[in-house]
Amino acid sequence: MKNKQPAIIRQIKPWLYLLPALLFLGFFMVYPLIDVLIYSLEEGYNSASQTMMGVGFYNYSYVLHDPYFLQALKNTFVLVIITVPLSTGLALLISVGLSSIKPLRSLFQTVYFLPYVTNTLAVGLVFMILFKPTAYSDGLINLLIKAFGGNAVDFIDGPWWAKMTVMCLYTVWIVMPFKILILTSALASVNQSYYDAARVDGTSRSRIFWRITLPMISPMIFYLVITGFIGAFKAYSDAVALFGVNLNAAGMNTIVGYVYDMLYGNSGGYPSFASAAALILFAIVLTITVINLMISNKKVSV
Amino acid sequence: MEKTKQNDFRSIEKKAAARRITVQTVTYIFLAVWGLIVLFPFYWMVLSSVKSYGTYISEDTPSFFTLAPTLENYKEAFTAVTLGKYFVNTLIFTLITTAVMLIVSVLAAYAFARLEFKGRNLLFAAFLSLMMIPSELVVITNFVTITNWDLRNTFAGLILPSVTSVFYIYLLKEQFELVPDELYKAAKIDGTSDLKYLFKVMIPICKPTIVTVTILKVIECWNAYVWPRLITDDKAYFLVSNGIQEIRENGFGRENIPAMMATVVVVSVPLIVLFLIFRNKIMEGVSRGGTKG
Numbered sequence: 096m097k098n099k100q101p102a103i104i105r106q107i108k109p110w111l112y113l114l115p116a117l118l119f120l121g122f123f124m125v126y127p128l129i130d131v132l133i134y135s136l137e138e139g140y141n142s143a144s145q146t147m148m149g150v151g152f153y154n155y156s157y158v159l160h161d162p163y164f165l166q167a168l169k170n171t172f173v174l175v176i177i178t179v180p181l182s183t184g185l186a187l188l189i190s191v192g193l194s195s196i197k198p199l200r201s202l203f204q205t206v207y208f209l210p211y212v213t214n215t216l217a218v219g220l221v222f223m224i225l226f227k228p229t230a231y232s233d234g235l236i237n238l239l240i241k242a243f244g245g246n247a248v249d250f251i252d253g254p255w256w257a258k259m260t261v262m263c264l265y266t267v268w269i270v271m272p273f274k275i276l277i278l279t280s281a282l283a284s285v286n287q288s289y290y291d292a293a294r295v296d297g298t299s300r301s302r303i304f305w306r307i308t309l310p311m312i313s314p315m316i317f318y319l320v321i322t323g324f325i326g327a328f329k330a331y332s333d334a335v336a337l338f339g340v341n342l343n344a345a346g347m348n349t350i351v352g353y354v355y356d357m358l359y360g361n362s363g364g365y366p367s368f369a370s371a372a373a374l375i376l377f378a379i380v381l382t383i384t385v386i387n388l389m390i391s392n393k394k395v396s397v
Numbered sequence: 398m399e400k401t402k403q404n405d406f407r408s409i410e411k412k413a414a415a416r417r418i419t420v421q422t423v424t425y426i427f428l429a430v431w432g433l434i435v436l437f438p439f440y441w442m443v444l445s446s447v448k449s450y451g452t453y454i455s456e457d458t459p460s461f462f463t464l465a466p467t468l469e470n471y472k473e474a475f476t477a478v479t480l481g482k483y484f485v486n487t488l489i490f491t492l493i494t495t496a497v498m499l500i501v502s503v504l505a506a507y508a509f510a511r512l513e514f515k516g517r518n519l520l521f522a523a524f525l526s527l528m529m530i531p532s533e534l535v536v537i538t539n540f541v542t543i544t545n546w547d548l549r550n551t552f553a554g555l556i557l558p559s560v561t562s563v564f565y566i567y568l569l570k571e572q573f574e575l576v577p578d579e580l581y582k583a584a585k586i587d588g589t590s591d592l593k594y595l596f597k598v599m600i601p602i603c604k605p606t607i608v609t610v611t612i613l614k615v616i617e618c619w620n621a622y623v624w625p626r627l628i629t630d631d632k633a634y635f636l637v638s639n640g641i642q643e644i645r646e647n648g649f650g651r652e653n654i655p656a657m658m659a660t661v662v663v664v665s666v667p668l669i670v671l672f673l674i675f676r677n678k679i680m681e682g683v684s685r686g687g688t689k690g
Binding site: 106108109110112113115116117119120122123124125126127128130131134185188189192193195196199203204205206207208209210211212213214215216217218220221222223224225229231232234235238268271273276277280300325329331332335336339340351354355358359366369370373374376377380 | 435456513515557591626673
């Protein structure tokens with residue numbers, strides 16, 4: 096029965112099934128990967144005349160000395176350092192709270208997941224108008240600040256730290272659904288008998304949390320920290336939603352934003368600089384992921 | 398003696414119960430506060446979208462409700478800017494991209510799961526390693542490629558690089574492998590062709606996963622921003638994300654925030670409805686490996 100088809104057809108057939116996927120991936124993923132490396136090494140490449148001046152590391156050095164890139168680097172790092180611990184910690188608190196209640200739990204879970212399915216650009220606009228002064232008022236958030244005795248700040252066109260605050264708040268709001276989802280399912284999968292044993296021994300709530308719950312879900316926490324780092328390093332569309340397309344002028348550009356601006360837009364047309372910047376980003380993300388993995392291997396195995 | 402002991406026990410029990418209630422109350426308050434923080438932007442966007450422009454602009458204290466809701470902003474959203482066109486574009490883009498992605502991924506996953514050929518494991522490992530490549534790296538060349546092929550401001554240019562999804566091939570392959578081998582052998586003895594087996598047996602059995610993959614891809618397409626922004630500058634090909642950005646930058650001739658909020662509502666509602674219908678599927682799919690962006 097098995098030999099009904101000639102051997103040659105049996106050899107070729109799998110490749111026919113794979114052909115569309117191979118074509119798409121080849122053209123739009125593998126080839127670009129090699130190409131981006133080449134671009135980043137071609138000095139003075141002109142995409143109009145297809146000429147270049149030579150091969151070397153000038154593009155990297157240009158990008159690393161570009162004040163816009165340094166600003167973007169600073170913004171991205173601040174964003175990562177603030178939002179990753181904040182969102183992970185908050186998500187942990189919420190998930191522990193969620194798993195300790197029964198009534199309304201499913202309602203809360205549904206509500207908490209909503210930001211995940213919304214358009215980043217769209218809700219970003221809502222955040223902008225919450226923080227933005229209108230013709231006759233300072234905006235809703237400023238109203239609250241004043242109600243508590245503070246001074247109104249222009250969060251959208253004002254000082255850098257104010258803009259950064261909005262950006263961080265929006266990022267946390269956007270990334271929470273994923274983290275809550277992962278942590279609640281991690282908490283639900285902890286073997287109930289550990290808790291029962293601890294309760295029989297009269298172990299206190301906080302001790303149960305630190306000694307049982309946290310170690311049991313620590314692999315998932317590290318997973319979230321790693322994906323959180325990667326995600327925050329790639330921040331871009333949230334910044335566009337809040338501060339507009341011209342992020343360099345707003346002083347709120349991110350590394351990914353810098354890459355795209357170099358490629359296209361007002362200052363665009365420099366695929367070589369864009370490639371160098373993208374590879375620098377890739378190197379940073381890779382380094383941090385490896386460091387995270389090394390730490391987690393040490394900690395999780397305890 | 399016996400009595401005081403009993404009293405002691407009672408008071409301890411009472412205290413424990415009181416503590417439990419306090420902890421529960423604090424938990425509920427905390428969860429409700431986060432719920433409010435999540436919902437408030439949605440409330441504010443709907444509220445602002447039904448305030449008239451005049452009311453909104455003249456408020457010196459933003460009010461938390463309106464007594465005179467109006468739909469004029471929604472009318473403006475569809476007439477003053479070409480929101481309807483952006484919608485149709487996004488629909489076309491989403492449908493074609495998702496359909497092509499499904500065909501390509503199902504075929505590849507089937508080859509990896511069922512067919513035997515030399516180098517299968519090696520090739521699959523190569524596929525998996527592609528999952529780690531950030532899209533930012535490949536966008537640059539894709540931009541140049543699509544520009545060179547003269548496909549800027551076309552649906553082909555929008556769709557082609559958006560099809561590839563290694564993660565979905567991986568997800569489908571895992572699912573296909575769970576279908577018992579015996580079925581395949583039985584079908585072969587009956588002389589069923591591979592393609593027929595795939596469509597008559599595999600796909601129906603694995604329907605839940607295929608639905609999950611489809612929904613995740615639809616969400617991804619609906620929210621696509623970066624690639625469409627790079628590849629289209631002709632408004633006739635804008636998707637909703639670019640449309641919103643365009644409205645933010647150039648607006649309705651003036652900074653008309655209520656009308657802006659109306660467009661935001663219109664853009665957000667389809668996905669929220671989709672989510673409420675397929676809540677469990679979406680959450681399950683995302684927890685199996687989706688990340689935003």
